[in-house]
Amino acid sequence: MREVRLFRTIGLSEDRIKRMLDDIARWGKTISITTKSALSGVDVEVVVESESETIASSLIKGAENNIKKRLGENIYGIGEEESLEKVIGYLFYLNRMTLAVAESVTGGLVSHIITNIPGASDYFKGSIIAYSNDVKIDLLSVASRTIELFGAVSKKTAEEMAIGVRKKLSADVGLSTTGIAGPTGSTPIKPIGLVYIGVSSDKETIAKEFLFAGEREEIKIQAAYYGLDMVRRVMIR
Structure with a gap:
Protein backbone atom coordinates (compact mmCIF):
# COMPACT_ATOMS: atom_id res chain seq x y z
CA MET A 1 0.00 0.00 0.00
CA GLY A 79 -1.82 18.39 -4.04
CA GLU A 80 0.06 19.30 -7.20
CA GLU A 81 -2.98 20.99 -8.73
CA GLU A 82 -3.17 23.52 -5.88
CA SER A 83 -1.17 26.44 -7.28
CA LEU A 84 -0.95 29.68 -5.30
CA GLU A 85 -2.82 31.59 -7.99
CA LYS A 86 -5.67 29.06 -7.89
CA VAL A 87 -5.89 29.34 -4.12
CA ILE A 88 -5.97 33.15 -4.36
CA GLY A 89 -8.80 33.01 -6.88
CA TYR A 90 -10.76 30.61 -4.70
CA LEU A 91 -10.39 32.84 -1.63
CA PHE A 92 -11.61 35.91 -3.51
CA TYR A 93 -14.51 33.92 -4.97
CA LEU A 94 -15.55 32.63 -1.53
CA ASN A 95 -15.38 36.09 0.02
CA ARG A 96 -16.91 37.83 -3.01
CA MET A 97 -14.10 40.36 -3.02
CA THR A 98 -11.99 42.01 -5.72
CA LEU A 99 -8.28 42.65 -6.21
CA ALA A 100 -6.26 45.40 -7.91
CA VAL A 101 -2.48 45.41 -8.36
CA ALA A 102 0.13 48.18 -8.63
CA GLU A 103 3.38 46.81 -10.02
CA SER A 104 6.76 48.44 -10.22
CA VAL A 105 9.56 45.90 -9.75
CA THR A 106 7.46 43.00 -11.07
CA GLY A 107 6.51 44.88 -14.24
CA GLY A 108 3.20 43.10 -14.83
CA LEU A 109 4.26 39.62 -13.72
CA VAL A 110 1.76 39.45 -10.85
CA SER A 111 -1.05 40.23 -13.27
CA HIS A 112 0.28 37.64 -15.72
CA ILE A 113 0.26 34.93 -13.04
CA ILE A 114 -3.24 35.84 -11.89
CA THR A 115 -4.71 35.85 -15.40
CA ASN A 116 -3.21 32.47 -16.25
CA ILE A 117 -6.16 31.02 -14.32
CA PRO A 118 -9.50 30.92 -16.19
CA GLY A 119 -12.19 32.99 -14.49
CA ALA A 120 -9.78 35.50 -12.93
CA SER A 121 -11.96 38.31 -14.28
CA ASP A 122 -14.50 37.40 -11.59
CA TYR A 123 -12.29 39.00 -8.95
CA PHE A 124 -9.32 40.70 -10.66
CA LYS A 125 -10.11 44.35 -11.44
CA GLY A 126 -6.83 45.09 -13.20
CA SER A 127 -3.38 46.52 -12.67
CA ILE A 128 -1.31 49.66 -13.03
CA ILE A 129 2.34 49.19 -13.96
CA ALA A 130 3.82 52.17 -12.16
CA TYR A 131 7.45 51.91 -13.19
CA SER A 132 8.24 55.61 -13.04
CA ASN A 133 7.86 57.94 -10.08
CA ASP A 134 5.55 60.18 -12.12
CA VAL A 135 3.08 57.32 -12.62
CA LYS A 136 3.26 56.43 -8.94
CA ILE A 137 2.39 60.02 -8.09
CA ASP A 138 -0.12 60.80 -10.85
CA LEU A 139 -2.07 57.52 -11.07
CA LEU A 140 -1.61 56.00 -7.62
CA SER A 141 -1.62 59.19 -5.55
CA VAL A 142 1.70 58.42 -3.91
CA ALA A 143 2.80 61.64 -2.23
CA SER A 144 5.82 63.24 -3.89
CA ARG A 145 7.04 63.98 -0.37
CA THR A 146 7.03 60.24 0.37
CA ILE A 147 9.35 59.54 -2.54
CA GLU A 148 11.57 62.49 -1.64
CA LEU A 149 11.93 61.35 1.98
CA PHE A 150 11.93 57.56 1.69
CA GLY A 151 12.54 56.79 -1.98
CA ALA A 152 10.48 54.87 -4.52
CA VAL A 153 11.77 51.63 -3.02
CA SER A 154 10.48 51.91 0.53
CA LYS A 155 7.86 50.55 2.88
CA LYS A 156 5.96 53.84 2.87
CA THR A 157 5.80 53.98 -0.93
CA ALA A 158 4.58 50.37 -1.07
CA GLU A 159 1.81 51.21 1.38
CA GLU A 160 0.68 54.26 -0.59
CA MET A 161 0.81 52.33 -3.88
CA ALA A 162 -1.44 49.61 -2.44
CA ILE A 163 -3.91 52.15 -1.10
CA GLY A 164 -3.82 54.11 -4.35
CA VAL A 165 -4.54 51.19 -6.68
CA ARG A 166 -7.29 49.87 -4.40
CA LYS A 167 -9.06 53.22 -4.53
CA LYS A 168 -8.28 53.97 -8.19
CA LEU A 169 -9.77 50.68 -9.42
CA SER A 170 -12.48 50.45 -6.73
CA ALA A 171 -11.27 47.09 -5.44
CA ASP A 172 -11.59 45.50 -2.02
CA VAL A 173 -7.87 44.68 -1.81
CA GLY A 174 -4.85 46.42 -3.29
CA LEU A 175 -1.45 44.77 -3.78
CA SER A 176 1.77 46.62 -4.61
CA THR A 177 5.38 45.75 -5.42
CA THR A 178 8.39 48.04 -5.53
CA GLY A 179 12.05 47.10 -5.43
CA ILE A 180 15.43 46.72 -7.09
CA ALA A 181 15.77 43.77 -9.45
CA GLY A 182 19.22 44.76 -10.73
CA PRO A 183 21.73 44.61 -12.17
CA THR A 184 21.82 48.39 -11.66
CA GLY A 185 19.99 50.76 -9.33
CA SER A 186 21.34 49.54 -6.01
CA THR A 187 22.95 51.61 -3.25
CA PRO A 188 24.88 50.63 -0.11
CA ILE A 189 21.65 50.75 1.91
CA LYS A 190 19.33 49.47 -0.82
CA PRO A 191 20.92 46.39 -2.41
CA ILE A 192 19.81 44.37 -5.42
CA GLY A 193 16.98 42.08 -4.38
CA LEU A 194 15.44 44.54 -1.92
CA VAL A 195 11.67 44.50 -2.39
CA TYR A 196 8.77 46.05 -0.52
CA ILE A 197 5.31 44.54 -0.90
CA GLY A 198 2.15 46.28 0.27
CA VAL A 199 -1.39 45.03 0.82
CA SER A 200 -4.32 47.34 1.53
CA SER A 201 -7.96 46.74 2.43
CA ASP A 202 -10.57 48.92 4.08
CA LYS A 203 -9.49 47.41 7.41
CA GLU A 204 -5.72 47.79 7.25
CA THR A 205 -2.68 48.54 5.14
CA ILE A 206 0.55 46.64 5.65
CA ALA A 207 3.92 46.48 3.91
CA LYS A 208 6.84 44.13 4.37
CA GLU A 209 10.49 44.15 3.39
CA PHE A 210 12.07 41.23 1.54
CA LEU A 211 15.58 40.57 0.28
CA PHE A 212 15.55 38.09 -2.59
CA ALA A 213 18.58 36.41 -4.15
CA GLY A 214 19.22 35.64 -7.79
CA GLU A 215 19.25 37.26 -11.20
CA ARG A 216 16.80 39.95 -12.31
CA GLU A 217 14.10 37.56 -13.55
CA GLU A 218 14.42 35.37 -10.46
CA ILE A 219 13.94 38.35 -8.17
CA LYS A 220 10.84 39.40 -10.10
CA ILE A 221 9.32 35.92 -9.87
CA GLN A 222 9.94 35.70 -6.12
CA ALA A 223 8.47 39.17 -5.58
CA ALA A 224 5.35 38.25 -7.55
CA TYR A 225 4.67 35.05 -5.65
CA TYR A 226 5.45 36.50 -2.24
CA GLY A 227 3.10 39.36 -3.06
CA LEU A 228 0.30 36.92 -3.82
CA ASP A 229 1.15 35.08 -0.61
CA MET A 230 0.80 38.26 1.42
CA VAL A 231 -2.67 38.70 -0.04
CA ARG A 232 -3.51 35.08 0.83
CA ARG A 233 -2.44 35.53 4.43
CA VAL A 234 -4.57 38.65 4.78
CA MET A 235 -7.55 36.80 3.31
CA ILE A 236 -7.34 33.80 5.67
CA ARG A 237 -7.11 35.78 8.90
Missing part, protein backbone atom coordinates in the same frame (compact mmCIF):
# COMPACT_ATOMS: atom_id res chain seq x y z
CA ARG A 2 1.39 3.40 -1.01
CA GLU A 3 0.10 6.74 0.31
CA VAL A 4 1.35 10.10 -0.95
CA ARG A 5 0.74 13.68 0.21
CA LEU A 6 2.16 16.80 -1.43
CA PHE A 7 2.22 19.97 0.66
CA ARG A 8 2.77 23.23 -1.20
CA THR A 9 4.42 25.91 0.90
CA ILE A 10 5.78 29.44 0.70
CA GLY A 11 7.52 31.56 3.30
CA LEU A 12 10.06 29.09 4.69
CA SER A 13 13.38 28.02 3.19
CA GLU A 14 13.96 24.42 2.14
CA ASP A 15 16.64 23.97 4.81
CA ARG A 16 14.38 25.26 7.56
CA ILE A 17 11.56 22.95 6.50
CA LYS A 18 13.93 19.98 6.54
CA ARG A 19 14.98 20.82 10.09
CA MET A 20 11.37 21.26 11.20
CA LEU A 21 10.35 17.88 9.81
CA ASP A 22 13.53 15.92 10.49
CA ASP A 23 12.10 13.72 13.26
CA ILE A 24 9.07 12.77 11.13
CA ALA A 25 11.40 11.66 8.35
CA ARG A 26 13.05 9.33 10.88
CA TRP A 27 9.86 7.53 11.93
CA GLY A 28 10.99 4.44 10.02
CA LYS A 29 11.77 2.88 6.67
CA THR A 30 8.11 2.97 5.66
CA ILE A 31 8.01 6.78 5.47
CA SER A 32 10.07 9.22 3.42
CA ILE A 33 9.95 13.01 3.12
CA THR A 34 11.46 14.86 0.18
CA THR A 35 11.51 18.58 -0.57
CA LYS A 36 11.75 20.48 -3.83
CA SER A 37 12.53 24.18 -3.87
CA ALA A 38 11.39 26.61 -6.56
CA LEU A 39 11.19 30.39 -6.84
CA SER A 40 7.48 30.13 -6.01
CA GLY A 41 8.01 28.13 -2.80
CA VAL A 42 8.90 24.68 -1.50
CA ASP A 43 6.98 21.45 -2.13
CA VAL A 44 7.07 18.78 0.57
CA GLU A 45 6.21 15.23 -0.51
CA VAL A 46 5.46 12.53 2.04
CA VAL A 47 5.41 8.91 0.89
CA VAL A 48 4.35 5.97 3.05
CA GLU A 49 4.76 2.40 1.85
CA SER A 50 3.54 -0.61 3.81
CA GLU A 51 2.05 -4.02 3.15
CA SER A 52 -0.62 -3.11 5.67
CA GLU A 53 -3.26 -0.65 4.49
CA THR A 54 -4.08 0.16 8.11
CA ILE A 55 -0.48 1.03 8.95
CA ALA A 56 -0.04 3.10 5.79
CA SER A 57 -3.24 5.03 6.45
CA SER A 58 -2.32 5.64 10.09
CA LEU A 59 1.19 6.83 9.25
CA ILE A 60 0.13 9.21 6.49
CA LYS A 61 -2.56 10.75 8.69
CA GLY A 62 -0.12 11.16 11.56
CA ALA A 63 2.46 12.74 9.28
CA GLU A 64 -0.12 15.04 7.69
CA ASN A 65 -1.39 16.29 11.05
CA ASN A 66 2.14 16.91 12.34
CA ILE A 67 3.22 18.73 9.19
CA LYS A 68 0.14 20.95 9.21
CA LYS A 69 0.78 21.91 12.84
CA ARG A 70 4.44 22.68 12.25
CA LEU A 71 4.25 24.52 8.94
CA GLY A 72 0.90 26.19 9.64
CA GLU A 73 -0.03 29.10 7.36
CA ASN A 74 3.03 28.48 5.24
CA ILE A 75 1.09 25.63 3.62
CA TYR A 76 -1.12 27.12 0.93
CA GLY A 77 -2.34 23.90 -0.68
CA ILE A 78 -2.24 20.11 -0.70
